[in-house]
Amino acid sequence: MNSQIQMTEAPPGVEGQGFFATRLDSVVGLARKNSIWPLPFATSCCGIEFMATMASHYDLARFGSERMSFTPRQADLLMVMGTIAKKMGPVLRQVYEQMAEPRWVIAVGACASSGGIFDTYSVLQGIDLIIPVDVYVPGCPPRPEQIIDGVMRIQDLIGKESIRRRNSEEYKKLMEEYMIK
Amino acid sequence: MKTNLEYKAEFLNPDMPEIPYSTLNLGPTHPATHGIFQNVLKMDGERIISGEQTIGYIHRAFEKIAERRPFYQITVLTDRLNYCSAPINNIGWHLTVEKLLKIEIPKRVDYMRVMVMELARIADHLICNSILGVDTGALTGFTYVYQMREKIYEIYEEICGARLTTNMGRVGGFERDFTPKVFDLTRTFLIEFPKVWRQFENLLSRNRIFMDRTIGTGPISVERALNYGFTGPNLRAAGIDYDIRSSDPYCSYEEFKFDIPVGTTGDTYDRFVVRNEEIWQSLSLVEQAMQKIETCENGIFHADEDRYYLPPKQEVYRNMEALIYHFKIIMGEIEAPKGEVYKAVEGANGELGFYLISDGGRTPYRLHFRRPCFVYYQAFPEMVQGQMLSDAIVIMSSMNVIAGELDS
Amino acid sequence: MSITNEEIISYIETNLGSVFEVQQDNYGVLTAEVPVHQLYKLVNFLYKDLTYKFNNLVTLCGVHYPDNKGKEIGAVYHIQSMTHRILIRFKVFAPIEKPELPSLTGIYAAANWMERETYDFYGIQFLGHPNLKRILNMDEMTDFPMRKEFPLEDPYRQDKSDFHFGR
Numbered sequence: 001m002n003s004q005i006q007m008t009e010a011p012p013g014v015e016g017q018g019f020f021a022t023r024l025d026s027v028v029g030l031a032r033k034n035s036i037w038p039l040p041f042a043t044s045c046c047g048i049e050f051m052a053t054m055a056s057h058y059d060l061a062r063f064g065s066e067r068m069s070f071t072p073r074q075a076d077l078l079m080v081m082g083t084i085a086k087k088m089g090p091v092l093r094q095v096y097e098q099m100a101e102p103r104w105v106i107a108v109g110a111c112a113s114s115g116g117i118f119d120t121y122s123v124l125q126g127i128d129l130i131i132p133v134d135v136y137v138p139g140c141p142p143r144p145e146q147i148i149d150g151v152m153r154i155q156d157l158i159g160k161e162s163i164r165r166r167n168s169e170e171y172k173k174l175m176e177e178y179m180i181k
Numbered sequence: 182m183k184t185n186l187e188y189k190a191e192f193l194n195p196d197m198p199e200i201p202y203s204t205l206n207l208g209p210t211h212p213a214t215h216g217i218f219q220n221v222l223k224m225d226g227e228r229i230i231s232g233e234q235t236i237g238y239i240h241r242a243f244e245k246i247a248e249r250r251p252f253y254q255i256t257v258l259t260d261r262l263n264y265c266s267a268p269i270n271n272i273g274w275h276l277t278v279e280k281l282l283k284i285e286i287p288k289r290v291d292y293m294r295v296m297v298m299e300l301a302r303i304a305d306h307l308i309c310n311s312i313l314g315v316d317t318g319a320l321t322g323f324t325y326v327y328q329m330r331e332k333i334y335e336i337y338e339e340i341c342g343a344r345l346t347t348n349m350g351r352v353g354g355f356e357r358d359f360t361p362k363v364f365d366l367t368r369t370f371l372i373e374f375p376k377v378w379r380q381f382e383n384l385l386s387r388n389r390i391f392m393d394r395t396i397g398t399g400p401i402s403v404e405r406a407l408n409y410g411f412t413g414p415n416l417r418a419a420g421i422d423y424d425i426r427s428s429d430p431y432c433s434y435e436e437f438k439f440d441i442p443v444g445t446t447g448d449t450y451d452r453f454v455v456r457n458e459e460i461w462q463s464l465s466l467v468e469q470a471m472q473k474i475e476t477c478e479n480g481i482f483h484a485d486e487d488r489y490y491l492p493p494k495q496e497v498y499r500n501m502e503a504l505i506y507h508f509k510i511i512m513g514e515i516e517a518p519k520g521e522v523y524k525a526v527e528g529a530n531g532e533l534g535f536y537l538i539s540d541g542g543r544t545p546y547r548l549h550f551r552r553p554c555f556v557y558y559q560a561f562p563e564m565v566q567g568q569m570l571s572d573a574i575v576i577m578s579s580m581n582v583i584a585g586e587l588d589s
Numbered sequence: 590m591s592i593t594n595e596e597i598i599s600y601i602e603t604n605l606g607s608v609f610e611v612q613q614d615n616y617g618v619l620t621a622e623v624p625v626h627q628l629y630k631l632v633n634f635l636y637k638d639l640t641y642k643f644n645n646l647v648t649l650c651g652v653h654y655p656d657n658k659g660k661e662i663g664a665v666y667h668i669q670s671m672t673h674r675i676l677i678r679f680k681v682f683a684p685i686e687k688p689e690l691p692s693l694t695g696i697y698a699a700a701n702w703m704e705r706e707t708y709d710f711y712g713i714q715f716l717g718h719p720n721l722k723r724i725l726n727m728d729e730m731t732d733f734p735m736r737k738e739f740p741l742e743d744p745y746r747q748d749k750s751d752f753h754f755g756r
Contacts (some may be wrong), residue, residue: 009708014652015491017304020432024222032709041210042238042585043216043217043238043239044216044264044585045260045261045264045345045346045583047216048264048265048308048345049344049345051308051327052327052330052331052334052344055323055324055327055328055329055331056327057327057328057331059610067195068212070210070211070212082239083239083241085237085238085241086238086587086727087237087238087240087726088209088238088239089495091208091209091210091217092445095210114748115746115749117257117258118241118242118246119248119741119742119743119746119749120242120741120742120743121239121245121732121739121740121741121743122240122241122242122276122727123241123242125743125746125748126748137425139342140346141344141345143344165632188629235621236724237723237724237725237726237727240725240726240733244710244735245734245735245741246741249741250743280616281660300701330650404689407644407645407696408644408645408697408698408699409698409699409702410645410646410697410698410699418635421671423671428674429674471752518615519716520614521614521616521620521678523618523647523648523667523676523678527645530649534647534648534667536648536650536667539654547650547652547746549648549650549665551647551648551667555702555703555706556648556699556702556703559699559702560698588725589725
C-alpha cells in the first residue's frame, strides 16, 4: 500500500466483517462533495483569477472539479464570478433555473456578493437579490487560495446536508421568496 | 404528429418553399466567448450569413462613476477596463493626469513604467494566444504558459501588493521604490520565460492542424480595418505598422530599440504570429529598461512635485506647507487647471485613450475612455461572413475581446 | 517636418471657407467648434483629402453642459492622421430640446457603435444612422444616464441607504 496516497475520512459507523453501516446522509454527502461539477459563470476580473485557480499552480481539479460543465443541466455548483449587471440578471436567473437539484451557488468576488465598488444604476447590488446563495467569497479579486477556501466551505455544506433538505418546509419557503418554482 | 416518412416526403417535395436560414444564439454565457457578449448568427447550414451583436451585459458605468471621484480614485476604475493587463491602464491614466497638470517625470520613473507596462503586455498576449490554442483544442499550451503568468503576478505583488487589479503607481510616479527583489524576480523571469514560450511556439506555430484552422479565417483588408478604427495587433496583422509607442512616444519610448511586427492578410494566423512576435519584442524592452534603470541615480521613484504627490511623512509632521499639501491631496482638492486633454497609450489591444475635461474642480467634468475592443469588435460580423461556425469562435478569440473593456 | 495647427486651419479655410470657430487649447491640439450643418461637409473633406489624410476617427463622445442655454448637449470628435501624426478635435453642440446631429457612418464605419453609445448615454439623435438603438444599457431604459441630472446610484437599492453612507 503506497503510504503517500491520502484517503478521505470515513464517516462514523459500525464496521464488521464485510459490512459497514452508517447513515445514508454521510455516504451520499461524501460522494457528492468530492465530485462537484462546477459551472464557471465568469463575467469579469474574477474570471481571470478563476482561470488561475484552474491552472496548474492552484489546481482546483484535485478537489474533484476536473470537469467544468458549461451547461447548467449537468452542473452541481454555480460559481458566479464577476459583476452582474441588471441586463445580465435574467440570463443568470435562467441559468440557475435550468440547473437540477441538488444545486449550490457560490458568489465569488465583491461584485457578485454585494455589487462591489460599482454602486451604480446599472449593476445588480449582489446576486442574492435574484438567486439564493450558499457561500460568499469576498475580495476584489479574491486570491485563488480564497476561491479554493470557498469551494472547501461548499464541500463542508454538501457533506453535512441532510437528504430531506430539498423537500423540507424551510427550503420550500426559501424558493418561494425567490419565486423559483 | 407527423411520421418520419411524411417529413421526408415534405422535404423531397419540389413544390416546397425555400428552406429559411436558421438562427443560432451564440449566447451571453458561452464557454468559448471570453466574456459576456451575444451574437445571434443567421446561418445557412454551417456557413454564417450575418450576425447581430448585443453587448452591455457587464456595463458598470465607469464614465459616470468617474465624474464623482477625485483623480487618484479613478485609477481603481481603470484597472478593471482591460483586466488582463491592468498596469497599462493605470499608467495611461496617470500619464493623462500628468499631461493635464503639466508635471515633469524623471527618467528613472519612465524606465520603471516601461518595465511594468511591457510585463503587462506579455501577460495579456500570453492569455490571448494560449486561449486561442484552447479554442482549437490544445489545452496543454494554456497550462504550461499560465505558470509564467503566475511569475508575472509575483512581480506585481512585490511592486504594488496585488496580483490582478493592481492600482499601480500614483500621479507623478510610484508609491514606493522597486525593491531589489523585483529586479531579481524579473531577471529570473527573463531567463525562464523564453524557454517556455519557445515550447509554446513549437507546439502551435507550425502545427498542421492549427495552421489549417487559422489561415484564411477572418481576414480583413487594410482599408476596411482603417475605416473601422482598428489599432494595435489587429491592425498590425492587417499590414499597417502603426504603434503609438513609436509614432507618439511617451515614457521615453524613443530611447528604446524595438521592432514592430506586421502581418499581411489580417487573418487569425497573422494575429497569432504578430502577438507572438510582440512578446519577444516586449522581452527585449524589459531587458533594456532594466539596464537603463541601473544607469540612473538610485532611489528616485516619483516626480518632485509637492502639490500633486504626497510629501513624505517626516515632512508632514514638521513642515506647514507639506501638511497643507498632504491634506489637500487626500481630500482631492488639488489645483487642477481648466482644460481638456486627450492622451493615448499603446494598450495590449490597441490605442487606449483617455479624454479628460477638467473644470477646475476636484473631480473630472467628463472622462471618456477610448476603448480599443469597443471600436474593433464592430467589425466582427464582416469578418465572420461566409465562414463556418467553428471559425467564428477562433476569430473572436484571436481578436482578444475583453468584456470589461467592451462595456465600460 | 511637423505640421502646425495654423497650416491646417488655413488649408481648410482656403478650401471650404470659414466653417468653424477655433478655440484656445493649452495643450497644442487644434480644437474647433463646428456648427451642426457644416460637420458632415468638413469631415468628408478631411477624409477624402490627400494632403493630410485624416483617415482615422479616434473617438466620439458626448458632453452635457446644462448651463449653456441653447447649446447644452454636444459631441466631441477626435480625428487623426496616422501618416502625419496630427490630432484635431471638433465639438458640435445642439439644444437639449432637439439634439440632432448628422451621422458619420457614411464616412467612417467606426462611428457606428460610437454614435450608438453617445445616443445611449445622452439621447443625441444621429440622423442617417442605420441602427440607432441602445447598446450598453438595457433596451427598456427610457432615461439617458450620462446627463448631469441623472443620479449615479440606483435610488431603489435596499442595502446601501443614503443615511448610513453620509449622502
